[in-house]
Amino acid sequence: MTAPSPVTALDSTTQYAHKLSNGLTLVAEAIPAVRSAAMTLLIPAGAANDPLDASGASSVVAEWVLRGAGSRDSRALSAYLDDLGTQRGSQAETLFTRFSASLLGSNLLGILPVYADIVRAPHLHDDGFAPSQDLALQQLSAIEDEPSSKLSILLRERHYDFPFGRSTSGIRQDVEAMSAEKLRSDFAQRFTPQGAILSVAGAFDWPALKDATEKAFGTWVAPPAVAWPARKAPCGTHHETQQTNQVQIGLAYDTLPDNHPDSILVQTTLNVLSGGMGARLFVEVREKQGLCYSIHAGYHSFRDRAAIFGYAGTAPDRAQRTLDSFFVELHRLSNGITRDELERAKTMMKARVIMQGESSGSRAGSLAYDIYQRGRTRTLEELRLLIDSVTLARVNDYLSANPIRNVTLVTVGPEALKVET
Amino acid sequence: MALEFKNTQLSNGLDVLVEINPNAHSVAMGFMVKTGSRDEAPQVSGVSHFLEHMMFKGTAKRSSDDVNREFDEIGAKNNAFTSNEVTCYYAQVLPEFQERALDLLSDMLRPKIADADFDMEKKVILEEIALYLDRPSHVLFEALMADHFVGHSMANSVLGSKESITALSRDQMRTYFDARYGPGNMVLAVAGKVDFAETIALAEKYCGHWKHLDVQRVCQNPVLAAKRHPIRDEKLKRHYVAGLCPGPSAQDDDRYAAMVLSDVLGDHEGSRLYWALVETGLADEADFSFYPHDHTGSFMIYASCDPQRAAQVEGILLGELDQVLKEGLTEEEVHRSKTKIGTSLVLQGESTLGRMRGLAQRWTYNREYRTLEQDIAMLDSITRDQLQRVSEKYGFAPMTIDTLGPNAS
Numbered sequence: 001m002t003a004p005s006p007v008t009a010l011d012s013t014t015q016y017a018h019k020l021s022n023g024l025t026l027v028a029e030a031i032p033a034v035r036s037a038a039m040t041l042l043i044p045a046g047a048a049n050d051p052l053d054a055s056g057a058s059s060v061v062a063e064w065v066l067r068g069a070g071s072r073d074s075r076a077l078s079a080y081l082d083d084l085g086t087q088r089g090s091q092a093e094t095l096f097t098r099f100s101a102s103l104l105g106s107n108l109l110g111i112l113p114v115y116a117d118i119v120r121a122p123h124l125h126d127d128g129f130a131p132s133q134d135l136a137l138q139q140l141s142a143i144e145d146e147p148s149s150k151l152s153i154l155l156r157e158r159h160y161d162f163p164f165g166r167s168t169s170g171i172r173q174d175v176e177a178m179s180a181e182k183l184r185s186d187f188a189q190r191f192t193p194q195g196a197i198l199s200v201a202g203a204f205d206w207p208a209l210k211d212a213t214e215k216a217f218g219t220w221v222a223p224p225a226v227a228w229p230a231r232k233a234p235c236g237t238h239h240e241t242q243q244t245n246q247v248q249i250g251l252a253y254d255t256l257p258d259n260h261p262d263s264i265l266v267q268t269t270l271n272v273l274s275g276g277m278g279a280r281l282f283v284e285v286r287e288k289q290g291l292c293y294s295i296h297a298g299y300h301s302f303r304d305r306a307a308i309f310g311y312a313g314t315a316p317d318r319a320q321r322t323l324d325s326f327f328v329e330l331h332r333l334s335n336g337i338t339r340d341e342l343e344r345a346k347t348m349m350k351a352r353v354i355m356q357g358e359s360s361g362s363r364a365g366s367l368a369y370d371i372y373q374r375g376r377t378r379t380l381e382e383l384r385l386l387i388d389s390v391t392l393a394r395v396n397d398y399l400s401a402n403p404i405r406n407v408t409l410v411t412v413g414p415e416a417l418k419v420e421t
Numbered sequence: 422m423a424l425e426f427k428n429t430q431l432s433n434g435l436d437v438l439v440e441i442n443p444n445a446h447s448v449a450m451g452f453m454v455k456t457g458s459r460d461e462a463p464q465v466s467g468v469s470h471f472l473e474h475m476m477f478k479g480t481a482k483r484s485s486d487d488v489n490r491e492f493d494e495i496g497a498k499n500n501a502f503t504s505n506e507v508t509c510y511y512a513q514v515l516p517e518f519q520e521r522a523l524d525l526l527s528d529m530l531r532p533k534i535a536d537a538d539f540d541m542e543k544k545v546i547l548e549e550i551a552l553y554l555d556r557p558s559h560v561l562f563e564a565l566m567a568d569h570f571v572g573h574s575m576a577n578s579v580l581g582s583k584e585s586i587t588a589l590s591r592d593q594m595r596t597y598f599d600a601r602y603g604p605g606n607m608v609l610a611v612a613g614k615v616d617f618a619e620t621i622a623l624a625e626k627y628c629g630h631w632k633h634l635d636v637q638r639v640c641q642n643p644v645l646a647a648k649r650h651p652i653r654d655e656k657l658k659r660h661y662v663a664g665l666c667p668g669p670s671a672q673d674d675d676r677y678a679a680m681v682l683s684d685v686l687g688d689h690e691g692s693r694l695y696w697a698l699v700e701t702g703l704a705d706e707a708d709f710s711f712y713p714h715d716h717t718g719s720f721m722i723y724a725s726c727d728p729q730r731a732a733q734v735e736g737i738l739l740g741e742l743d744q745v746l747k748e749g750l751t752e753e754e755v756h757r758s759k760t761k762i763g764t765s766l767v768l769q770g771e772s773t774l775g776r777m778r779g780l781a782q783r784w785t786y787n788r789e790y791r792t793l794e795q796d797i798a799m800l801d802s803i804t805r806d807q808l809q810r811v812s813e814k815y816g817f818a819p820m821t822i823d824t825l826g827p828n829a830s
Contacts, residue, residue, distance in 0.1 A: 032444075033444035033445070033771075034771050035767055035771070036764075036767060036768050036771055067700070074700065075696070078690060078691040079691065079753075079757065081690075081691075082690070082691050082757045082758075082760065082761055083757055083760060084760075085760045085761055085763060085764030085765075086764075087761070087764060087765060087768065088690065102764075102768055103764055104764060104767060130702065131700065131701055131702025132702070133702075134702035134703075135699070135702050135705050138659070138702075138704075138705040138725075138726070138727060139705060141658040141659055141727070142658070142659055142705060142725065144658040145557050145657050145658050145659050146555075146556065146557075147555050148555070243656060244555050245551040245552070245554040245555050246548070246551045246552055246555055275493065276489070276492060276493035276497075277477070277488075277489035277492050277493065277499070278486070278489040278490035278491075278492065278493040278494075279493070282489070283486065283489060286545060287485060287486075287489070287541075288541075289541075290541040290542065290543075290544035290545050291544070291548075292545070292548050293545050293546075293548040293549040293552055294548075294549075294552060313548070313552055314548055315547075315548060315551055343494075344490070344493040344494050347493070347494060347495070347496040348493055348496045349496075350496065351447075351495075351496030351497070351498070351514065351515055352496070352498075354446050354447065354515060355446065355447050355498065355513060355515075357446055358445060358446050358447060358771065358772065358773065359771065359772065360771070361768075
């Protein structure tokens with residue numbers, strides 16, 4: 001049976017954009033029905049441009065900058081944000097250090113100067129350095145206790161070209177060798193408004209938001225952050241021996257980046273492979289064969305490269321069959337998908353788009369991602385039309401012209417697996 | 422805009438709760454069944470969770486493939502979960518798919534439980550058990566619950582063990598289902614862009630024929646004593662410590678104060694444990710949380726650290742609790758935590774799934790409904806003295822402490 005398409009109309013959302021003269025891009029989307037506002041601030045300091053001898057520097061700095069900034073020490077900073085009810089997070093990612101915050105829209109303007117202080121004028125005192133470094137080292141140990149985290153780090157390192165595959169957690173000897181002085185100078189070189197993105201979604205007043213952003217960030221001037229030249233990834237097959245209850249299986253292969261006009265075809269295909277409970281991996285490998293509890297694939301994209309990452313975890317005696325079945329499903333894609341599968345994928349994607357419109361947090365994240373990917377934001381209506389534009393012929397032509405090849409495989413567990421070629 | 426709440430009970434005892442939000446773009450609906458691992462006899466340990474999986478394996482009208490495919494056809498964001506006390510099946514859909522979602526969810530709740538499906542899914546459950554055995558915090562938490570609640574049904578593992586699942590038969594599962602899944606032992610909660618009359622009519626159409634069943638949960642008081650259980654695993658790189666002590670139950674009015682207390686002491690940002698352990702870099706995680714259960718309750722402490730800091734970190738964790746008992750809390754920190762919780766209630770209120778789950782949970786435990794405004798007013802009314810009284814009443818004792826790490830403790 002063919003599923004009907006959603007008929008729910010999308011509210012006409014209102015989007016705004018303003019580029020500051022220092023290179024920071026501000027974008028915002030009003031969501032009429034909510035009281036909250038969510039903010040995402042991306043600063044172009046991430047694992048990819050960590051100093052070559054200091055892998056993990058952005059993670060240590062992301063922790064350290066919160067320990068006092070502007071006129072406030074660590075406790076005063078935290079108290080100020082808490083008093084405005086700010087739910088927040090911060091973390092170093094591959095390309096950016098991300099600061100995210102959600103609170104009542106009426107309190108939004110109060111936090112902008114504080115985040116400006118954090119990224120422009122953190123204290124970076126010596127006494128905050130040692131604990132920040134220590135936490136980064138503990139994080140590295142914690143990864144050893146979580147085989148699935150270890151797998152995803154190894155897989156990205158081996159599949160993506162350097163520096164895109166660098167781990168945000170860094171390398172132990174690099175983190176151990178870091179000094180406060182060295183990281184202060186690293187901070188100065190990479191915390192810059194050039195290429196930085198500030199996105200807001202929810203309840204806000206645009207003129208006031210624009211003014212407050214200019215006031216908080218407008219006088220910030222710094223040169224662009226460094227970028228390291230790419231170096232070919234090892235790819236291939238790799239096994240890490242560890243005495244675990246389950247074998248962790250991870251695989252990756254290249255695909256189109258999100259800003260490519262045909263990337264919607266990749267994402268449609270991925271929905272057929274691993275979108276919902278009726279998707280091929282779940283049904284064929286878990287439901288019909290009972291080989292594993294967890295099996296899925298996801299899409300990840302930089303601006304100029306992207307990959308599908310697949311994952312499964314299963315008992316050692318069933319790992320080979322799980323891997324073989326995973327490959328069967330990947331290769332079967334080149335035979336195309338059915339019309340019913342296409343309709344289900346489109347319905348799921350459209351429903352996600354509409355539901356995303358209810359959440360200020362997920363919209364703020366998507367707006368920032370759009371600016372990074374394509375330099376402009378997309379409305380929910382544009383996304384809906386994009387999904388509508390997908391036809392069976394387009395998807396299947398793409399799949400037959402792009403069979404899956406050059407798969408990078410990483411396993412963590414008691415024994416290595418055999419890979420078909 | 423204020424949300425509107427209406428509810429009714431079908432003649433078979435199924436409570437239907439509806440919260441209408443005309444501004445929402447979606448509808449979230451879920452059946453919350455008051456059954457979980459604490460309702461299991463030892464010989465069927467893990468059956469609630471295994472049964473939750475079997476609900477997706479087909480009915481008299483639908484095959485397993487049909488169930489999975491139909492959720493995708495309506496673009497549902499759907500899942501299910503099992504805890505010690507409840508099992509919940511839910512879906513978030515666009516309003517035009519409300520009926521199909523309810524048809525599907527309600528049909529799932531009358532499962533076929535075929536032999537072949539049972540045997541196949543048993544393998545998946547065993548994989549899920551293996552998956553969690555590779556997560557130290559889970560291993561520690563299971564051991565801690567078993568140690569703290571020894572002799573009480575809250576000690577029962579949600580997943581069960583490799584042995585109990587292997588030995589479980591389809592007939593035992595069917596018997597459990599027949600005894601627990603009566604309409605009077607569950608609620609149907611619906612939140613978002615819905616019409617009340619239409620929702621009730623749909624509930625009647627799809628669930629009205631379910632037979633009434635008398636279901637009871639036996640709630641005893643746990644017998645608690647201070648104890649300690651070090652678990653050694655040489656493979657681990659980190660030391661994990663967790664402790665459980667008594668707290669207010671889900672029915673106790675002290676639960677609101679307990680919620681604020683847990684934020685002051687143990688939130689991941691700006692709490693006392695954060696300043697004492699994470700900011701100083703002694704532990705990469707440190708929490709104090711409140712778990713209200715059905716007619717019993719717990720506070721839990723947790724931290725992970727380098728093995729050589731185990732004694733120091735545990736000393737600080739416990740020292741912070743003592744400090745609260747001796748010196749109390751400041752007005753400033755209580756006010757701050759109330760603001761944080763208030764904001765999180767507003768944010769949760771903007772999600773239809775969040776509202777649905779809150780509705781179902783509250784009705785399951787207390788048969789009550791509160792608006793967001795009532796919740797915030799309740800939160801505002803909590804005083805520092807109340808927090809102090811709750812801390813002293815429970816005294817963070819007797820405490821069960823379990824540790825897991827490469828060294829013998």
